[in-house]
Amino acid sequence: MSGFESAFQFDSLVWDWIIAVYLFLAGMSAGAVMIALYLKRRVIEGDPANNGIMKAMAWLAPFGIISGLTILIFHLTKPLSFWKIMIFFNPTSVMSMGVILFQVYMVVLFIWIGMIFRAPIMNWFDGKLPDGLLNWADGLLIKLKNSSNAIELFLGFLAIILAAYTGFLLSALKTYPMLNNPVLPILFLFSSISSGVAACLMFGVLVFKEPASSPSVSWVHYIERPVVMFELFVLVTFFTGLIFSGGQNEVAAWNAIGGGFWSNWFWFGVVLIGMVLPLVLNSITSKQTRHSGGYIFVVTLLSLVGVLMLRTFILYAGQMTVV
Numbered sequence: 444m445s446g447f448e449s450a451f452q453f454d455s456l457v458w459d460w461i462i463a464v465y466l467f468l469a470g471m472s473a474g475a476v477m478i479a480l481y482l483k484r485r486v487i488e489g490d491p492a493n494n495g496i497m498k499a500m501a502w503l504a505p506f507g508i509i510s511g512l513t514i515l516i517f518h519l520t521k522p523l524s525f526w527k528i529m530i531f532f533n534p535t536s537v538m539s540m541g542v543i544l545f546q547v548y549m550v551v552l553f554i555w556i557g558m559i560f561r562a563p564i565m566n567w568f569d570g571k572l573p574d575g576l577l578n579w580a581d582g583l584l585i586k587l588k589n590s591s592n593a594i595e596l597f598l599g600f601l602a603i604i605l606a607a608y609t610g611f612l613l614s615a616l617k618t619y620p621m622l623n624n625p626v627l628p629i630l631f632l633f634s635s636i637s638s639g640v641a642a643c644l645m646f647g648v649l650v651f652k653e654p655a656s657s658p659s660v661s662w663v664h665y666i667e668r669p670v671v672m673f674e675l676f677v678l679v680t681f682f683t684g685l686i687f688s689g690g691q692n693e694v695a696a697w698n699a700i701g702g703g704f705w706s707n708w709f710w711f712g713v714v715l716i717g718m719v720l721p722l723v724l725n726s727i728t729s730k731q732t733r734h735s736g737g738y739i740f741v742v743t744l745l746s747l748v749g750v751l752m753l754r755t756f757i758l759y760a761g762q763m764t765v766v
Contacts, residue, residue: 450704455765457616461518463755465511466609467638469545470631470750472507473606474639475500476552478663480599483559486662492560495653496663499646501556503639508549508605537615541608548601555598557584558591606635609754613761620688621695622761626681630757633674634750640667641746648739655734664733668725671718671746678714695764705760713756717749 451460479500483491491497533539557564561584568577587594610628617623644663647653653660685696700706721742725733732738 447704451759453763455619456759456762458613458758458762460755460758461514463751463758465514465518466612466631466754466758467751468507468511468514470507470606470609470635470754471638471642471747472504472511473548473602474635474637475504475507475643476598476602476639477606477636478639478643478666479504480595480602482659482662484595486659488658492563494647494659495651495657496643496647496659497559498651498653499643501560503642503646504552505549505556508545508552512545537612541612544601544605544608548598548605551594551598551601554584554587555594558588558594561585561588603632606632609635613757616762618766619695619761620690620692620764620766621685621699622757624681624685626677626684627757630674630677630681631754633670633677634753637667637670637674638747638750640670641743641750644739645743645747649736655736655739664725667746668722671722675714675718691764691766695761698764699756699760705756705763708752709756709760712752713749716745717752721745721749 479497482494482496487494487497532543557580561581565577565581607628610631613622614624614627640663644660644667647663648655648660682696682700685692687693698705700709724738724742724745728738
């Protein structure tokens with residue numbers, strides 16, 4: 444077996460790359476919601492339905508959570524039995540609690556998107572749905588708008604929990620010292636924000652034509668650097684804690700970053716491509732260049748690739764060493 448094949452196929456492997464994609468998509472959804480919530484409440488002036496970043500969130504957040512769940516369902520050995528875990532909850536199961544979280548999150552997310560984009564949604568459905576149903580939905584969204592502050596605060600709480608949950612899910616694998624780490628949910632929280640920032644910026648500017656000089660784009664640019672810097676700090680904390688713990692924790696850390704396929708994946712993919720390169724580009728390029736479509740595409744793509752590579756690295760490298 445070649446080095447590449449052995450990196451993706453080894454005896455202690457339980458969860459493969461499909462789970463990494465699921466973790467990435469769920470985290471990106473949560474990150475996009477957190478960014479959009481702040482923009483709506485603190486930055487955007489006027490109707491948020493006209494903002495390109497908000498439009499990007501309205502597509503990306505549902506896509507992330509629905510496609511992520513779909514991947515998870517079909518990756519199970521018995522996908523047709525998945526409905527059981529959606530009805531019969533087990534409070535001692537991390538997976539079961541996650542399914543409850545996903546369900547509540549999706550309901551609140553769709554309500555919030557419906558409140559923001561009520562007018563264009565109603566116009567699109569006009570003539571496609573019975574008038575009675577359309578009027579009922581329109582009236583409901585108008586009434587719910589009176590509780591928009593509470594709904595937004597609750598959705599923000601759910602998004603934070605969802606972003607961190609992707610780390611809790613892996614940390615429940617107690618036989619893997621690198622994964623059974625209390626810092627992992629924090630790392631995944633900030634990587635979720637990083638992917639949400641990149642995805643919203645890419646689609647908001649390039650697809651939904653939000654002006655690159657708008658206050659919302661300027662704020663997203665502003666938040667990029669501190670998020671990546673803190674993500675790097677949490678990564679250092681993550682591996683420092685493992686190394687100083689000794690025993691199999693230290694072995695797991697050095698197996699992951701001390702040499703070999705996954706070490707190269709981490710240093711060149713996660714750190715260099717996903718974090719350092721975007722930071723350097725943002726530091727050395729002019730403001731005019733940073734507002735160009737090509738630059739935004741390259742930098743946001745680097746960030747998204749870096750986050751996906753981070754999730755894949757944590758998943759695989761974390762399963763190489765067993766207690």
